Amino acid sequence: xxxxxxxxxxxxxxxxxxxxxxxxxxxxxxxxxxxxxxxxxxxxxxxxxxxxxxxxxxxxxxxxxxxxxxxxxxxxxxxxxxxxxxxxxxxxxxxxxxxxxxxxxxxxxxxxxxxx
Amino acid sequence: xxxxxxxxxxxxxxxxxxxxxxxxxxxxxxxxxxxxxxxxxxxxxxxxxxxxxxxxxxxxxxxxxxxxxxxxxxxxxxxxxxxxxxxxxxxxxxxxxxxxxxxxxxxxxxxxxxxxxxxxxxxxxxxxxxxxxxxxxxxxxxxxxxxxxxxxxxxxxxxxxxxxxxxxxxxxxxxx
Numbered sequence: 001x002x003x004x005x006x007x008x009x010x011x012x013x014x015x016x017x018x019x020x021x022x023x024x025x026x027x028x029x030x031x032x033x034x035x036x037x038x039x040x041x042x043x044x045x046x047x048x049x050x051x052x053x054x055x056x057x058x059x060x061x062x063x064x065x066x067x068x069x070x071x072x073x074x075x076x077x078x079x080x081x082x083x084x085x086x087x088x089x090x091x092x093x094x095x096x097x098x099x100x101x102x103x104x105x106x107x108x109x110x111x112x113x114x115x116x
Numbered sequence: 117x118x119x120x121x122x123x124x125x126x127x128x129x130x131x132x133x134x135x136x137x138x139x140x141x142x143x144x145x146x147x148x149x150x151x152x153x154x155x156x157x158x159x160x161x162x163x164x165x166x167x168x169x170x171x172x173x174x175x176x177x178x179x180x181x182x183x184x185x186x187x188x189x190x191x192x193x194x195x196x197x198x199x200x201x202x203x204x205x206x207x208x209x210x211x212x213x214x215x216x217x218x219x220x221x222x223x224x225x226x227x228x229x230x231x232x233x234x235x236x237x238x239x240x241x242x243x244x245x246x247x248x249x250x251x252x253x254x255x256x257x258x259x260x261x262x263x264x265x266x267x268x269x270x271x272x273x274x275x276x277x278x279x280x281x282x283x284x285x286x287x288x289x290x291x292x
Contacts, residue, residue: 030217031219046170049171049175054183055167055171055181055183056169056170056171057167057170057171057172057173057175058170077218078217078218078219079215079218079267079268080177080215080216080217080218080219080220081177081215081217083174097174098174099174099175099176099215101175101266101268101269102266102267102268114266114268116174116175
């Protein structure tokens with residue numbers, strides 16, 4: 001098995017392990033359909049949504065598997081309409097819908113997305 | 117709670133944009149449903165919003181975000197009296213936001229021009245320009261381009277200038 005293969009297979013079992021830091025989110029594709037996937041969610045301080053004149057919005061970074069079944073493949077991401085449902089604050093009973101703003105980075109194993 | 121004149125004007129502007137007779141389907145974050153199928157405007161708006169200090173709205177394609185800019189006293193349009201009337205100019209920033217799909221090959225400027233033009237059409241119908249007697253004039257002063265540095269959205273920022281008068285000692289009381 002090559003390093004390239006290891007990167008792909010290690011992500012769901014090691015990095016996106018629900019017993020450690022990962023949680024389940026729902027990803028809504030712009031073209032239709034949804035996928036329940038594992039993600040590591042960084043809940044960041046509010047950030048400037050500069051397009052609207054210094055409006056500030058809560059910002060999230062999610063790390064998900066770069067995979068078409070256990071995650072989202074990089075070429076599936078559409079920043080013009082994809083959305084994610086996640087728990088905004090620990091203890092919230094209902095998830096909140098957020099917008100995928102941009103892809104902060106990706107490699108063979110994971111994709112990092114910024115949400116607002 | 118009594119509303120100041122400037123707040124009443126802001127609410128009129130928001131209501132005007134929210135009540136646009138949209139052809140597309142969209143749900144405003146403040147719970148306003150827009151028309152389906154037969155409206156005069158064709159931009160598929162996602163609704164208009166005045167954000168909280170830490171906003172809770174969801175950025176979407178065809179979202180309108182209204183924020184308030186600086187207020188400036190206009191001495192030339194103030195009038196003597198007892199009490200005197202005080203003229204003010206306030207700028208409302210009306211962001212017309214586009215978040216284009218990566219599959220859409222339409223030039224972004226085409227989308228921006230169409231959306232902004234329809235928002236101007238909507239704003240400049242009754243109760244424009246006096247907002248039901250609250251102001252004495254309004255202007256769309258400038259249309260600024262913007263593009264988010266991360267590429268996540270783009271659009272036009274309309275600078276809507278509203279001129280109004282109140283009692284000098286009572287910003288809750290409009291003066292003609």
